[in-house]
Amino acid sequence: MLTQLSNQKIEFFQLNLINWGSNHFVDFPWRYTENHWHALAAEIMLQRTNANQVINVYKEFCEKYPSPEDYIDDKAPNTFNSLGLKWREELLQKLAYFLTLQEIPKNKKELIKLPGVGEYIAAAFLSLHLNIIATIIDSNVVRVYGRFFGFPTDSETRRKKWFIEFANKLTPLDNHRRYNYAVIDFTREICRPKPQCHRCLLNKYCSFNFREKRGEK
DNA sequence: CTCCAGAACA
DNA sequence: TGTTCTGGAG
Structure with missing residues (x-):
């Protein structure tokens, strides 16, 4: 067919x-970030969530947590309080922890091994943030x-x-x-x-x- | 393949 | 109230 x-x-x-x-x-802030940690975090925030809703939460998140370490240090993060689907907080914590142990990979096979990163986020990250097909x-x-x-x-x-x-x-x-x-x-x-x-x-x-x-x- | 979360929708 | 959605994970 x-x-x-x-x-x-x-x-x-x-x-x-x-x-x-x-x-x-549309110039959403995560489309311009050079910070790969923020880029991955944004994709998790955007899952089944209206992009306009994410903008302010994302900006605040970037201020508060410039690196995965900063996020892990927060014992009671509330990133998803206004976004819903709060299980994503734990997922993001796991991801952040992984990112303190290793660099963010630059191929799909390795990206998918990161917690919270599946086919979709891996592909989006590669194409949109690394400019890799x-x-x-x-x-x-x-x-x-x-x-x-x-x-x-x-x-x-x-x-x-x-x-x-x-x-x-x-x-x-x-x-x-x-x-x-x-x-x-x-x-x-x-x-x-x-x-x-x-x-x-x-x-x-x-x-x-x-x-x-x-x-x- | 199935299951899951849990918000959004009908 | 019940059903659908959807990206990740098992």
């Missing part, structure tokens, strides 16, 4: 997405690819080999960073769970948009 997709459609998607992204890049897959990526290219998805699609390969193919070798930021911003602003097709610059070739217009499910 996917091998039959025209390269034109893929190129259209990549080009227009990157183009959209460069005009709608990596394919970011999360629920938003699954949603936008499924819609635009017209294939059904479910909660396990993210782990399927065919989907991972497809996502690898779509992530451009050179522009991966800009592309990945664009996907993140685009799926937050336009291709949301409730799609904003009327504001979408890609709807001309979007399979989902066609189905909507024909009144199909």
Whole structure:
């Protein structure tokens, strides 16, 4: 199925997405940090949490804990009090502890061994903060690819080999960073769970948009 | 593969 | 109130 997709459609998607992204890049503070510890901490704060909610918490966190050691020294941190999912505090403590023992690795295989770091955070960290090519897959990526290219998805699609390969193919070798930021911003602003097709610059070739217009499910 | 947390949603 | 979501872990 996917091998039959025209390269034109893929190129259209990549080009227009990157183009959209460069005009709608949101300058969240963690996108600029040179501090890799802060970058990883931000990803944990962002899990299932609205980015706007994270901004102030993140800024405070960076002030309070310039290094993993500073964070470990705090016996009663309350980073997640206002964010919810408080089990992440313990996870972050474990991560911080690991980071006092070793440098942050620069490849996915080693990154994933860190507590709290899985496929998603490893890929995001590599591409966005180290500028090393990596394919970011999360629920938003699954949603936008499924819609635009017209294939059904479910909660396990993210782990399927065919989907991972497809996502690898779509992530451009050179522009991966800009592309990945664009996907993140685009799926937050336009291709949301409730799609904003009327504001979408890609709807001309979007399979989902066609189905909507024909009144199909 | 399944299970988990626990907020968000219906 | 029950169900869904989602990245990590087992």
